[in-house]
Amino acid sequence: MKDEYLRKQARWLSQGQIDRRQFIKSAIAAGIAVPSALTLATNVLAATPKKGGKLRLGTSYGSTTDTLDAGTSENGLTQAIIYARGNQLTEINNDGTLIPELAESFEPSNGAKTWVFNLRQGVEFHNGKTMTADDVIATFNYHRDENSKSAAKGLLVGIEDIKKDGDNRIIFELDGGNADFPFIVSDYHIMIMPSVDGKIDDPNSPIGTGGYIIETFEPGVRTIGKRNPNYFKEGRAHFDEVEFITLSDTTARQNAVMNGDVDFIDNVDAKTVALLGRVPTVQIFETTGTQHYTFPMRVNAAPFDNYDLRMALKYAIKRQELVDKILLGHGKAGNDVPVNESMPFFNTELPVHEFDADKAAFHYKKSGHSGTLQLSSSDAAFPGAMDAVQLIAASAREAGIEVEIVREPSDGYWSNVWNKKPWSACYWGGRPTQDWMYTSAYTAETEWNDTAWKEGAAADRFNELVVMARSETDEAKRKDQYWEAQKLLQDDGGAIVGMWANFIHAHSKSLVHDEKVAANWQSDGNKIAERWWFA
The missing domain is CATH 3.40.190.10 (Periplasmic binding protein-like II)
Structure with missing residues (x-):
């Protein structure tokens, strides 16, 4: 009874219905000692959101090449700016669940091939324009356009048609069932923008609904x-x-x-x-989440187009050493797939790519390569990236592989080096589902396929499996499809996933x-x- 009474008093204090003094008097009357009552009042007030003040957020991200075009956002700073100034149809809440945002509700039909989103009414853009279905459709079409350079383009290839039913109802028709589609539309690139005559007039406009x-x-x-x-x-x-x-x-x-x-x-x-x-x-x-540090090898560029060379490098890295010396234990070793135990259908039977000088040397000799391999890096890639690549060079040398470190400028790293140089350091924040992660960085259509792993029997089968698993409703079959996809990616793909890093x-x-x-x-x-x- 006392606990219920104190919870009610705490609620009234947090809502401003009583002041601090009244709360303390009520707590003392309920038998709480004075020091405890004072502490309790302080804790309640601290946990109560207050308006005001200026937040100054210092970030490691940002480049002179950054723009306000949400579709081309490529670092943590521009992402944070997008979330501050705009909104998506759905949102990953702070408890990890998916909730509606600019949409008020959503529901599937036709085996998850059709998705209906009911929009919130009365939402205004910063210029005073009321958000309608036309703005949502124009935004999605901006990312889907055949000439689009948006990083979200690959995520949306499954959309066959978008239409409206009134000003506040959107209907998406997909080419196949996709139970994860509401997660996809929460992607930060797909910030809803104001349209003019059914089109996005200026994707670099700062105007949003945020x-x-x-x-x-x-x-x-x-x-x-x-x-x-x-x-x-x-x-x-x-x-x-x-x-x-x-x-x-x-x-x-x-x-x-x-x-x-x-x-x-x-x-x-x-x-x-x-x-x-x-x-x-x-x-x-x-x-602790899904952030991972990678060293993508672009398989369309020699010598990384050679399977045995890629495999040699995968065996030439001391992953636990990276965790111990770069992360100081704030994370764990990677295994060349962008998926961990936090995701559904994680393959627990993948072979472990541990350092093995003999295997690395075997595959390196088989590749026929000689000379040095260039590995581009910068402090912009992730904290400790330059130290990490030095450790990689040292362990590779033990297997007879010479790696030359190329220190790249931090400014412009994500525009000029990543996704362009044949081998580089990179970070990925990760995604909550396998389909989202793959369609962001590994499927053939995405702009952000930083390994360029798009062709060949293994890549073709991987892309086929991703599409199959997306619409598969039988959990056992979906598991088998994702397990096979991970095995193909780990074996033939160009990604070296070195470590999973905590956010600090x-x-x-x-x-x-x-x-x-x-x-x-x-x-x-x-x-x-x-x-x-x-x-």
Whole structure:
């Protein structure tokens, strides 16, 4: 009875129906000691979202080549900006579940080949325009266009037709059943944009439906947004202003949060976590999700078009050493598939690609290659990337393989190096389902297939399996299809998935968040601007 009474009082305090003094008096009257009552009041108020303040978010991401076109977003900063200024039809919530966002509800029919999305009514863009079905259709068609350079193009190839039923109802017709389609439309690239005469007039416009209105956009430097007073979400977007600051240098980023120059930073170096955690004003914030660090080999470029050379390199890497020395235990070894135990239908019977100098040397000799192999990297790839490639070069040397490290500029790395150079360092935030991960980075149609693994018997069969599994309703058959797909990818594909890395952040203790925190991306699903607040 007492607990129920205190919960009610706490609810009233958090809602502003009573003040702190009244709550403390009520708690004492219920038999709570004065010190405990004071602590309880403080905790309740700290957990109650408050409006106000300016959030300064220091991020390792950002480049002078960045744009506001959501379709071409290619790093964590532009993703966070998208989430701050715009919305998608659905959203991965901070508890990891899929919920409606600009859609109010959605339901399948015809074996999940038809999906109907009912839109929220009264949602406004920052320019005052009311969002309608026309805007949604125009946005999806922008990404689907045959000349589109959008990273979401490959995700949407299964859409045969999109039509509206009134201003607030969208009907998607797919070429096959897809039970994961509502996850796909939550992709950050597919931010709903305002249309003009049924088309997207300017994909680089800052206008969206999100919690913050972009006022300053300086690529590779800073982006500033002011709170949207007409935001449709209750209890979200608490800050008066948010500022995203690019701090590519790890030391500069960590000094900034220690000195109070920023309130939050991502990608804390595992080597300095303990030191940073001793700063009285700083809180370490770590989550475990689907982030993985990779070294993609483009199979359309010699010498990586040779199966045995790729296999030699897969056996030439000491993966646990990478976890121990680069992540300092904040993660685990990878096995050349972008899938882990957190995903449904993970293949537990895959062979383990551990370091084996004899196997590496065997495959390398069989490849017929001689001379050095160039591996491009930069601190922009992931924290510790330059140290990681040095370890790879050292272990490969033990197998008689010479690797030359090419240090690339951090600025422009994602535009000029990744997805272009034959072998490079990379990171992936991961996706919550296998289909989404594959269609983002491994199927033949996607712009982001950074291994260019698109042709050949193994790749053809992999693509076929992805389509089959997407619409398969028999769980046993779907498992077999995904297990075979993982085996093909691990064996023949060009991805070296070296390690799974925890997201490590640091923030001012004045920042507060919900008890549950998303791990689908760094920085609470890259939605700190919307979900956190100042105590």
